[in-house]
Amino acid sequence: MNNKPINEFVHQITLISVVLITTALLSNCLIVNPALAQSEKELKVMTFNIRYGTANDGENSWQFRKENVVRTINNFNPDLLGLQEALQIQIDEFLKRMPAYSCLGVGRDDGKSAGEHSSIFYLRDRFDVDSAGTFWFSDTPNIIASKSWGNNITRICTWARLFDKLSGKTFYIFNVHLDHESQPSREKSTLLLIKRISDKTLPVILTGDFNCGDENPAVKTILDSGMIDTYRKLNVKKTNEGTFNSFKGDTTGDKIDFIFTSNHFEVKQSEIIRTSYDGKYPSDHFPVTALIKFSK
Numbered sequence: 001m002n003n004k005p006i007n008e009f010v011h012q013i014t015l016i017s018v019v020l021i022t023t024a025l026l027s028n029c030l031i032v033n034p035a036l037a038q039s040e041k042e043l044k045v046m047t048f049n050i051r052y053g054t055a056n057d058g059e060n061s062w063q064f065r066k067e068n069v070v071r072t073i074n075n076f077n078p079d080l081l082g083l084q085e086a087l088q089i090q091i092d093e094f095l096k097r098m099p100a101y102s103c104l105g106v107g108r109d110d111g112k113s114a115g116e117h118s119s120i121f122y123l124r125d126r127f128d129v130d131s132a133g134t135f136w137f138s139d140t141p142n143i144i145a146s147k148s149w150g151n152n153i154t155r156i157c158t159w160a161r162l163f164d165k166l167s168g169k170t171f172y173i174f175n176v177h178l179d180h181e182s183q184p185s186r187e188k189s190t191l192l193l194i195k196r197i198s199d200k201t202l203p204v205i206l207t208g209d210f211n212c213g214d215e216n217p218a219v220k221t222i223l224d225s226g227m228i229d230t231y232r233k234l235n236v237k238k239t240n241e242g243t244f245n246s247f248k249g250d251t252t253g254d255k256i257d258f259i260f261t262s263n264h265f266e267v268k269q270s271e272i273i274r275t276s277y278d279g280k281y282p283s284d285h286f287p288v289t290a291l292i293k294f295s296k
Helices: 004-040 062-076 088-097 185-197 217-224 231-233
Strands: 042-049 079-086 101-103 122-123 126-138 154-163 167-179 204-209 255-260 265-272 288-296
Touching: 042 062, 042 204, 042 231, 042 255, 062 088, 079 167, 079 204, 088 101, 101 126, 122 154, 126 167, 126 265, 154 185, 167 185, 185 217, 185 231, 217 255, 231 255, 231 265, 255 265, 255 288
Parallel strands: 042 079, 167 204
Antiparallel strands: 042 288, 079 122, 101 122, 126 154, 154 167, 204 255, 265 288
16 A cells, blocks of 8 residues: 555644644744843842951951841842942852852952952843943042042942843943042042043943932932932932941931932832841841833
């Protein structure tokens, strides 16, 4: 018996089935992909002053709280993390315990590893680094360890130009720690900062401990430039929203930790994380978080 016609018929049916299944799968992809692309434009950002690791803080010293700092970061699971007061020993700890991240930044004392860093942590699988650097808040910002505006402590800004492989967007992130004593230093620092930011045509994210509230002229310089305070965008100002907590959970005072963005982003969420663990706070600052989305 000649089975050739039957075999050809079965082959044709199989081909038709494959085409139909492939078409259905492609149709589903076309339906799902717009929503997926929408979510890929979102970025989870955290700023966190973690208190330098060699401070003699007794029961709040680094060795007693480092687990809770890592836990706090992992609970939010940021795409981008701006740290202040990070020493190299703390950075090394984070890189060991959070292997999905890479870190950018240098120590403010020698431009290498000495002294506090204003580190930028980023998810290595999501972002490519186009360029990065650090400048000093002084009249000579490219000179390592320079200071000239009345601040006794050297202050720096670390920045990076990143390519987001999920959204296809390129943007800048700046991370700062302004002086805690000198108002002239804070004001001149933000003037320099805005000058550097204004040179950029791409979207910008700015994180940091500004050591002053949103009524301070230094922060007003940031806002007057067109940058958006992500927290204030969604939260009306009220009492008891301070972010320096003295390891006691204190909420009095100003919100001095900020996540700003250029107008290239839509702010979806922003909050101050006040979580404690068995009555112990991970740092003397509360971290601030934001969920933002590329809108342009």
